[in-house]
Amino acid sequence: MTLSTSPATALQTMRAGTPLVHCITNYVAMNIAANVLLAAGASPAMLHTPEESADFAAIAGALTINFGTLSPNWVDGMHKAIDGAQAAGKPWVFDPVAHYASPWRSGIARDLLARNPTILRANASEVLALGGGETASKGPDAGDEVVAAEATARALAKDLGGVVAVTGAVDFVTDGTRAVRIAGGSPLMPLVTAMGCSLTCLVGAYAAVLDDPFDATVGALALFAKAGDMAKDGAAGPASFQVAFVDALYNLQPAALETVALSDA
Ligand SMILES: Nc1ncnc2c1ncn2[C@@H]1O[C@H](COP(=O)(O)OP(=O)(O)OP(=O)(O)O)[C@@H](O)[C@H]1O
Numbered sequence: 001m002t003l004s005t006s007p008a009t010a011l012q013t014m015r016a017g018t019p020l021v022h023c024i025t026n027y028v029a030m031n032i033a034a035n036v037l038l039a040a041g042a043s044p045a046m047l048h049t050p051e052e053s054a055d056f057a058a059i060a061g062a063l064t065i066n067f068g069t070l071s072p073n074w075v076d077g078m079h080k081a082i083d084g085a086q087a088a089g090k091p092w093v094f095d096p097v098a099h100y101a102s103p104w105r106s107g108i109a110r111d112l113l114a115r116n117p118t119i120l121r122a123n124a125s126e127v128l129a130l131g132g133g134e135t136a137s138k139g140p141d142a143g144d145e146v147v148a149a150e151a152t153a154r155a156l157a158k159d160l161g162g163v164v165a166v167t168g169a170v171d172f173v174t175d176g177t178r179a180v181r182i183a184g185g186s187p188l189m190p191l192v193t194a195m196g197c198s199l200t201c202l203v204g205a206y207a208a209v210l211d212d213p214f215d216a217t218v219g220a221l222a223l224f225a226k227a228g229d230m231a232k233d234g235a236a237g238p239a240s241f242q243v244a245f246v247d248a249l250y251n252l253q254p255a256a257l258e259t260v261a262l263s264d265a
């Protein structure tokens, strides 16, 4: 296995550090993402205005940017936040929700990618399209399998000099050299809105406390996979699954992560 910090140790470290995470995320995700971070053991702050985003990014442990519900003022806040994070040497995570939805959004995605995110976290359709590939997907929901985006993810990771995480039924994480697959979770996960957006914020929490962004990303994805496994048992559908999932994040003990299905890719 290509990890130097196991998901179990990564969870212990994250909880011990209670990292403050500066989350710029969309209106849909703000509440569930904040609850996911609190339940897992981190400390979220959802703020985006350009008047304060650089200052706040500099004092937070990590910055995460998701541009799901975008407007010009937010774009300014995102770039200023990246300025603040980079000047302070803090990692930042990018989630390019439906970047192909309009030419305006695609251009903003290109500008943000050019700022070299430490970690890119996206679904398979978003990753495929970033590499110039064809996707039938038009909005935030993925229409492609993760395996179809793996080669693009490897190339993107090399270009960015960062980590790329492609999520779906079986997740794929690469830094261009190392790569792993993570199985688990539940088919109910894509039926709850903003699960991916919440995961992006959680990846920020792990990146705030671990030196290796690859280990951090795998740790966060492994926690989601295991919490999804635990939550699906009692769930009657997406609504009760969401409640059980947040409880599972809270109750999950690090040793439970030793059984996550992780494999080198
Ligand atoms: N079919 C599935 N089976 C198991 N887990 C899944 C499945 N689809 C997605 N997941 C999990 O759901 C989480 C969110 O990933 P997903 O790829 O759905 O994000 P997303 O499309 O960006 O979501 P959103 O934009 O709605 O926030 C990840 O932990 C992923 O592993």
Ligand SMILES: Cc1ncsc1CCO
Binding pocket: 026, 028, 029, 068, 069, 097, 140, 193, 194, 197
């Ligand atoms: C549904 C939706 N629309 C814009 S962002 C978002 C959350 C899932 O990406």
Ligand SMILES: [Mg+2]
Binding pocket: 095, 097, 098, 122, 123, 140, 196, 197
């Ligand atoms: Mg998404």
